[in-house]
Amino acid sequence: MEICTGLCALMVESGANSGLAQFMSLLIGVLLVSGVPLVTVIILIWVERKIAARIQDRIGPNRVGPWGLMQTFADMVKLILKEDITPTAADRVLYNASPLVSFASVVLLWAVIPFTPFHFGVDLEIAALFFVAVASFGTLSVMVAGWASNNKYALLGAFRVVALLVSYEVPLVFALLIPVMLAGSMSLVDIANAQSGMWFVVLSPLAFLIFYISSQAETGRAPFDLIEAESELVAGFNIEYSGMKFGMFFAAEFLHVFTNGILMALLFFGGWKGPFYYESPLIAFFWLGLKGSIIYLTTLWIRNTVPRLRIDQIMAFNWKFLVPLSIGNVVLISALLKVMQELQLSPRNFVGASVPEMLPTTIVLFLSNLAIIIYIMGMLRKRGEEMRVSSQQTRRAFVQASGSAAGD
């Protein structure tokens, strides 16, 4: 009753039992698809350290292998040989399970990512929702890790982190609604195909910006890297983790950032669409990798440049700025889109639309988003000036007061 295609059909023909052949073909598919993130994470750690080093005007690892390429393996060997200190009062099962759940939740995301128009793990009908749901598992594992360590600092750190992660899911999903709405489907393959006329980042740059900022917060990247806050709370929720378990949390974080980069490339930048992408799957894969990598590199760039925000600043930024903005964006885009569709100016189905067909929609949506962005920037600039002026006045008053006090 299950459909048996490809490798499975081959095995059935060579005499294997149908159920077993089904299972084996699924298993091989799983191993192939999961190989991609596992290889990627090894390369990512090296990329992360090299680029962080270059931005900080130093060289980074360059001794182990050519250009330090073998550094990740050296790190792995080091972590394996480190003593694994488990605190005595820790909850054994939960303590050991949470790095596994954290890493597994990120690897599970790769099951739905289409590498090319024809090669993917599964084309889930609800892929966009799947992403958000699996990301919530990562949030859970942080909480469980903090509790299971039986350590006040770990618990405090875990609470703050969970409050942060949970808060930033709201603008993330509202920004995710825009590509889903434009493409008319939650499937990533459909969303990528619906960008044949125009990339969604042009149709709604504000949605991309909100999604980008929220995903930075969701993965714990600067300026929202309270999760790793090395100077406060002594490393937060993973303070009691050592050795390979500690390594797993960090590998999971790096991989999560890259996965989000690929996701953004699929959602907003047309995925594997680029010149000649239909010629060969390899070219499509190359375009997807290129776009995802560029987004990931901007993440690294920002990470090594900006200072960290405080938790109350982060929360205020989210609930008082990002959430109303993302809701307003959804309302605006949906209003304009519906009006244009009613006026027959915009195609109802974006798949296969050409650039001229999409032109009126593009112009209207892009200009509306641009107007909002300019207005918001103006407001922020005014606010920033007010704060700078008031702080200058405070300083002047203080200097005067202390000057007069000292001069007496």
Place this chain on the structure above:
Amino acid sequence: MLELNAISIGFFIFTIFTLGGAIGVVTTRNLFQGTVWLMVSLFGIAGYMLLLSAPFLAAVQILVYIGAIAILITFAVMLTRSVTRVDERYIRTIPSLIGSLVLFLILIAGVTIPVFGGHEGAPVVVKTTHDFGLALVDGNGYVVPFMLASLLLTAAMIGAIFIARDEET
């Protein structure tokens, strides 16, 4: 009736998750571990929805129940003092045995009579998320419950903030 195909294997696995998680919730002494068992149980229910060809509802179950409600329960558990040790025990053997037996019989009757009592089951209609969306704004569909849901959510949020903030004046 009992064939060994993928669906029945899935059904057994998810039943183990659901029931095992539920048993874990009520037997553990540690409140936080109870929350984790609750998440396991809710995950089993999400699995049932998958088997019933409702992947959207399964994802919603994970997103809302495990991703929000279980976390809220954890926060609420943390608000109480003695989390690790539940000292008081409520042991009244005979009344609880009778009560649970009665409840069990009621549930068994409620489940088996509609299924095996000769009634026609509801027709199996598998709809997509697209159909669900269209039904949500259809005048003859579910637009009124849609609006009522938003009213309910607004009331919930306002009420919760009112209660939670009241002590801070």
Place this chain on the structure above:
Amino acid sequence: MNVLNEWAFIGLFALLAPVFPALPIAVAWIFRPRKPNVLKSSTYECGVETIGDTWVQFRVQYYIYGLIFLVFDVEMVFLFPWAVAYNDMSLFGFVAGFLFIFLLTDALFYAWNKKALEWV
């Protein structure tokens, strides 16, 4: 049936996914030095002895954020099918969605005014 096939893939993936990080941890378990020590295994509190149970002053603010997130979570759940079917709706579809979002934004502004969104 194909849907079940897809989810079987995901199920198998979800079963295998924890195995991948478990392998290096297992290798580490074989090779790592084992020198347990009362001091090393004790809870870390900046070099001082732990005072009292692991129970921290839990602030109600965490709970409020979780609550507001829950309401928005359920709102998202309704908005996803609305967004998926959006292109095939009439103008009434937009109005319905707009009313839905508007009511909940109202609640958000109520929370804002009642200072429920402050961290302190």
